[in-house]
Amino acid sequence: MGFDYRMRWSSLVVFMILGFSRVILINGEFPGPQIESITNENLIVSVFNSLDEPFLISWNGIQQRRNSWQDGVYGTNCPIPPGQNFTYILQVKDQIGSYFYFPSLGFHKSAGGYGGFKILSRSVIPVPFPPPAADYTILAGDWYNKNHSDLKAIADGGNDLPFPDGLLINGRGPNGYTFTVDQGKTYRFRISNVGLATSINFRIEGHKMLLVEVEGSHTLQNTYSALDIHIGQSYSVLLTADLAPKDYYIVVSTRFTSQVLTTTAILHYSNSQTSVSGPPPGGPTTEIDWSLEQARSIRWNLTASGPRPNPQGSYHYGMINTTRTIRLANSAQMINGKKRYAINSVSFIPADTPLKLADYYEIPGVFSLGSIPNNPTGGGAYLQTSVMAADFRAYVEIVLENQEDTVQSYHIDGYNFFVVGMDGGQWSPASRLTYNLRDAVWRCTTQVLKIT
Structure with a gap:
C-alpha cells in the first residue's frame, strides 16, 4: 500500500516571539502537515520549491536501506532549484516510531519548514501498551x-x-x-x-x-x-x-x-x-x-515486538565482534582567520557535486577518500572534502569524544546504532568493560555532553 503526498514549501513574513521573522511554510502551514504511515508502506512525497533559493528536505530517522539517494542531504542529493520539484520515494520498511522531517540546507531549519512523521505498527504486531485515547x-x-x-x-x-x-x-x-x-x-x-x-x-x-x-x-x-x-x-x-x-x-x-x-x-x-x-x-x-x-x-525493551512479531531482544548485538574502532573527536579551531568546526582535525567543505553521485559515476577530484583519520590527531585543523572509507557489512565500534564546552548531537542519516556506553572524561580500551551489551537503546541520534 502507498500514499502520495504533495507538499509545497514557501515563505512568509509573520510576527514571531519578539518581532517579525521570515517563516518557511509547508502547504501554507507552520509546522508542516504530519506524515502518517504504517510499517512497510511506500510513500511518494512530491516537494515543490517555491522559495527563491535551492532547497532539500531530509527525513530524520527514516531508514534508507539501499535508498540513500532519497535522504535529502547535500552529500547525496542535488538541491531542488527555485520553482522546481523533486519526488521522494520512501519505504518505511521494518520500522515504527516517532520522527520528523526538516530542511537540510542553508540554515533553512532555523526558519521552520519542518513537520512530524510517525510510523504506526501493523495491526498484527503487538504493541507493549494499550491504545491511547489520542x-x-x-x-x-x-x-x-x-x-x-x-x-x-x-x-x-x-x-x-x-x-x-x-x-x-x-x-x-x-x-x-x-x-x-x-x-x-x-x-x-x-x-x-x-x-x-x-x-x-x-x-x-x-x-x-x-x-x-x-x-x-x-x-x-x-x-x-x-x-x-x-x-x-x-x-x-x-x-x-x-x-x-x-x-x-x-x-x-x-x-x-x-x-x-x-x-x-x-x-x-x-x-x-x-x-x-x-x-x-x-x-x-x-x-x-x-x-x-x-x-x-533509557534501555531497550527486550520482550516487546518492534516492527516485526519477534521480540526486539532476539537481536543479540552484544555477541557481534567488531572489526574496527573509529574515534571521532570534535573541535573548534581557527582556519584562515575564521572559526571552523572539525572532526579529527578535518573541517569538511561541501563539494559542488553530491558525493553519492560522484561515487556512483566515478567522477574524480570531488572528494578525498580515507583522508580523515580513525583517531584524533591533536593537531591543527584543515579544510578537506573528506570521506571515510568502510567495508561493506562490517561491524564498527564508533567512539564519539567531546572535549568542548558545548553539547554535540551526532546523527547517522538513514540508519540506526546501539548506544552502548556514555561517560565523562576520555575513552580508553578499558571503557569497554562498562558497555551495555544486552539492552542498549537502538536509535539514530545521540548526544555527547560536555567533556564526555
Whole structure:
C-alpha cells in the first residue's frame, strides 16, 4: 500500500516571539502537515520549491536501506532549484516510531519548514501498551528572529551564532498551543527537538511521563518527571490525566545555557474551569550528571515486538565482534582567520557535486577518500572534502569524544546504532568493560555532553 503526498514549501513574513521573522511554510502551514504511515508502506512525497533559493528536505530517522539517494542531504542529493520539484520515494520498511522531517540546507531549519512523521505498527504486531485515547505530536526547539540567511552569513564569517531569541512549541510561543485531554484517560505524546543549536528539557506540570519509545525502539517503561531531549532526538511518552480537573503547564526550557529560556503550552482537562497560574515549574539547567544518569536509564525493551512479531531482544548485538574502532573527536579551531568546526582535525567543505553521485559515476577530484583519520590527531585543523572509507557489512565500534564546552548531537542519516556506553572524561580500551551489551537503546541520534 502507498500514499502520495504533495507538499509545497514557501515563505512568509509573520510576527514571531519578539518581532517579525521570515517563516518557511509547508502547504501554507507552520509546522508542516504530519506524515502518517504504517510499517512497510511506500510513500511518494512530491516537494515543490517555491522559495527563491535551492532547497532539500531530509527525513530524520527514516531508514534508507539501499535508498540513500532519497535522504535529502547535500552529500547525496542535488538541491531542488527555485520553482522546481523533486519526488521522494520512501519505504518505511521494518520500522515504527516517532520522527520528523526538516530542511537540510542553508540554515533553512532555523526558519521552520519542518513537520512530524510517525510510523504506526501493523495491526498484527503487538504493541507493549494499550491504545491511547489520542496521539499528539510536539515539535519543540529554539528560535531565532534573524532570518536564516543572516544566520548563515554569521557562520560563514567564522563567528558564533547568537543566543536564541526564544523557544517554540509547535510553532507557537508561550501558552500558544493547547492539548485537550479527558480526565482518567491516557494519551501518547511524541516529542522531538527540532531546534538548531540547543538541548531542551521537557516536562508536564504535576504529571509523570511513561517513556515507551525512542526513535523506533520500544523502551523499558520507566517513569520520568522531566526528559532531556537533544537536537534531532525524538521520544514517545504516555501521560495519564489523573490529576484534579484544571489546566497545567507543558514546559520546555533550555539545557546547558548560561541564560535559561522557557516556553509553555497548555494541557487542558476537558472538564477544567481553572486556567494556569503562577510561574511554570522549573527543571534541570546545567547539571551534566543528571543528564548522564537519565541517558543510561533509557534501555531497550527486550520482550516487546518492534516492527516485526519477534521480540526486539532476539537481536543479540552484544555477541557481534567488531572489526574496527573509529574515534571521532570534535573541535573548534581557527582556519584562515575564521572559526571552523572539525572532526579529527578535518573541517569538511561541501563539494559542488553530491558525493553519492560522484561515487556512483566515478567522477574524480570531488572528494578525498580515507583522508580523515580513525583517531584524533591533536593537531591543527584543515579544510578537506573528506570521506571515510568502510567495508561493506562490517561491524564498527564508533567512539564519539567531546572535549568542548558545548553539547554535540551526532546523527547517522538513514540508519540506526546501539548506544552502548556514555561517560565523562576520555575513552580508553578499558571503557569497554562498562558497555551495555544486552539492552542498549537502538536509535539514530545521540548526544555527547560536555567533556564526555
